[in-house]
Amino acid sequence: METIIFFVLMVICNNVAAQDYLNKWSFDPNSPIGPQHWAKTYPKCGGSSQAPIDIKTADVVYNPKLKDIRGASFLKKANQFNYTISNYGAAFYVTLTGQDTSKIPIYIVHGDSAYRFSSLHFHWGSDSKKGSEHTIDGKEYPLELHLVLLNVDESATTDRMLIWAQLFEVKDTRNAKLDSIVNNLLKAKKVGQTDNIPAFLLEDLLIDQAAEKYYMYYGSFTTPPCSEIVKYLVSSKISHVNEVQLEEFRKLLASADEKTSMSDNYRPPQPINGRTVQSNFDLNESSSGSVSSIASFFNMVMALAVGFSFMMKM
Numbered sequence: 001m002e003t004i005i006f007f008v009l010m011v012i013c014n015n016v017a018a019q020d021y022l023n024k025w026s027f028d029p030n031s032p033i034g035p036q037h038w039a040k041t042y043p044k045c046g047g048s049s050q051a052p053i054d055i056k057t058a059d060v061v062y063n064p065k066l067k068d069i070r071g072a073s074f075l076k077k078a079n080q081f082n083y084t085i086s087n088y089g090a091a092f093y094v095t096l097t098g099q100d101t102s103k104i105p106i107y108i109v110h111g112d113s114a115y116r117f118s119s120l121h122f123h124w125g126s127d128s129k130k131g132s133e134h135t136i137d138g139k140e141y142p143l144e145l146h147l148v149l150l151n152v153d154e155s156a157t158t159d160r161m162l163i164w165a166q167l168f169e170v171k172d173t174r175n176a177k178l179d180s181i182v183n184n185l186l187k188a189k190k191v192g193q194t195d196n197i198p199a200f201l202l203e204d205l206l207i208d209q210a211a212e213k214y215y216m217y218y219g220s221f222t223t224p225p226c227s228e229i230v231k232y233l234v235s236s237k238i239s240h241v242n243e244v245q246l247e248e249f250r251k252l253l254a255s256a257d258e259k260t261s262m263s264d265n266y267r268p269p270q271p272i273n274g275r276t277v278q279s280n281f282d283l284n285e286s287s288s289g290s291v292s293s294i295a296s297f298f299n300m301v302m303a304l305a306v307g308f309s310f311m312m313k314m
Contacts, residue, residue, distance in 0.1 A: 020224070027266065042226055044226040050270035052219070052266075052270065053217065060278065060279045062283065067110075068211050069110055084196055085187055085197050086194040087190060089191045094197070110233065113156065114152045123222075124264075128246060131144065133267055134232075134234050135269055141238070142241070143249070144165060144166070145206075147163065148162075150162075159230070160229040160230075161231070162232075163232050164206075165234040170241060170242065171241075171242060172242060175239065175241050175245065185248050188252070190256075206235065213281045215278070217231075217277045217278070219275075
């Protein structure tokens with residue numbers, strides 16, 4: 001019962017924040033109601049555990065006790081349901097149509113907790129040099145997916161919600177797995193528009209093996225009211241999108257007068273404030289593995305060169 005109540009409260013908070021968008025808060029860094037001013041109206045936005053962050057890989061702590069994201073295969077069950085896409089101005093959300101969230105059998109397990117799927121949304125830029133909320137070693141990406149899941153344990157606090165983040169880089173090839181979203185974006189082009197979209201696989205939106213290597217930290221909503229109740233899992237594997245697909249995202253509108261684009265709907269990285277970012281994989285081992293591979297290749301080339309030189313002398 002508390003799960004249902006929490007979900008309802010979360011929806012109310014999101015709707016209130018959405019209604020306040022462009023009136024009380026904005027993503028525009030040059031606006032008097034931009035991200036740097038949110039805390040004046042929404043005090044939690046000035047908290048010490050805010051999101052997103054810049055993930056500095058040199059400071060990431062490898063935690064061998066962190067396990068793979070289990071139950072990711074349950075995302076395959078998502079094709080059994082219909083979805084609704086809705087434009088809230090600050091972002092569009094994709095949710096399950098007419099489902100009691102407390103009974104949705106689409107969930108993942110991380111650590112000792114299980115999390116049920118709630119919704120998904122994206123953040124992107126007006127050009128491909130920006131758009132993601134999380135950055136890695138200062139590098140920005142043009143698109144970021146957030147899969148939002150709710151903890152089934154009503155007593156959870158710092159991880160009442162889990163957000164599984166997937167970053168995308170630009171490539172020439174189209175990412176066909178994104179078509180289930182991209183082909184339906186214009187159904188929610190204007191603020192307030194909502195429509196049904198065909199069933200699809202949630203796992204298609206994530207890069208292959210995304211559950212195997214990730215960064216983890218505790219943070220907040222990246223929009224007001226900025227509640228600090230979120231566990232973030234950020235995939236270290238980068239997916240891709242092409243410019244044609246990104247242009248479909250950029251067609252979405254954020255204001256009722258249809259003069260404001262939804263693009264650039266991202267909050268800049270927030271101070272880490274002593275928090276630890278953990279990973280379930282050893283970055284040093286990955287790096288040494290790469291160096292070892294390069295060294296092996298170099299040695300092989302040198303051996304071939306020496307052998308070729310020796311044959312020429314015969």
